[in-house]
Amino acid sequence: MILFMSVPSASLGQILITREQIEQRVTEIGQQLADDLTAELVAEGEDALSHPDRIVLVPIMTGGMVFAADLIRHIPIKLSLDVVTVSSYPGAATESKGAKLKGSLPKNLAGRHVVVIDDILDSGQTLALIRELVNEQNPASFRSCVMLDKSERRVADISADYAGFQIPDEFVVGYGLDYNGFYRNLPDIVALAEHHR
Ligand code: IMP
Ligand code: MG
Numbered sequence: 001m002i003l004f005m006s007v008p009s010a011s012l013g014q015i016l017i018t019r020e021q022i023e024q025r026v027t028e029i030g031q032q033l034a035d036d037l038t039a040e041l042v043a044e045g046e047d048a049l050s051h052p053d054r055i056v057l058v059p060i061m062t063g064g065m066v067f068a069a070d071l072i073r074h075i076p077i078k079l080s081l082d083v084v085t086v087s088s089y090p091g092a093a094t095e096s097k098g099a100k101l102k103g104s105l106p107k108n109l110a111g112r113h114v115v116v117i118d119d120i121l122d123s124g125q126t127l128a129l130i131r132e133l134v135n136e137q138n139p140a141s142f143r144s145c146v147m148l149d150k151s152e153r154r155v156a157d158i159s160a161d162y163a164g165f166q167i168p169d170e171f172v173v174g175y176g177l178d179y180n181g182f183y184r185n186l187p188d189i190v191a192l193a194e195h196h197r
Pocket of ligand 2: 061086
């Protein structure tokens with residue numbers, strides 16, 4: 001499939017990660033998460049399919065929605081979903097302006113196993129903010145799961161518990177990731193060739 005999308009001051013470059021590679025990795029991470037969460041439940045004497053709402057997955061909107069939508073269908077255990085919205089790249093920015101919570105965090109996380117899901121771990125400010133806010137509620141456990149990890153750009157002291165792919169310091173779009181709100185619907189992960197940084 002070729003998408004002819006015209007976005008001012010930005011053009012698409014190379015495909016970095018194909019949809020087939022993504023699919024393979026999402027399957028693996030889903031299985032790993034299912035195993036690890038099941039182990040938590042078993043340790044509590046609970047069953048993965050009939051526990052009393054012990055697991056909540058928290059996709060970070062908007063970028064995390066595509067990954068989360070694929071991932072949850074590879075986690076065949078009982079779980080709930082509750083989203084949070086964070087903004088850090090307003091408009092055409094390709095440098096983080098610092099993570100800001102939009103709206104509120106799910107409020108019933110105390111004592112539950114929380115898995116936060118995002119598209120990419122970049123400076124780490126988004127995940128650090130969410131981790132801090134989630135931990136204020138005293139969850140039973142906190143896990144972070146991202147599709148991409150640009151570790152060389154890390155500013156905050158944080159790493160992902162589950163990461164799909166390590167990528168170099170390039171601005172990428174597709175699979176939920178946007179430039180100025182566009183390109184989230186590309187099935188592959190693609191570098192942006194030209195843009196204003
Ligand atoms: P961080 O707070 O710097 O770790 O950035 C995390 C957020 O920035 C992600 O949720 C993305 O929405 C966005 N982001 C970081 N790098 C990129 C990129 O290369 N392309 C598109 N969005 C990005
Ligand atoms: Mg985002």
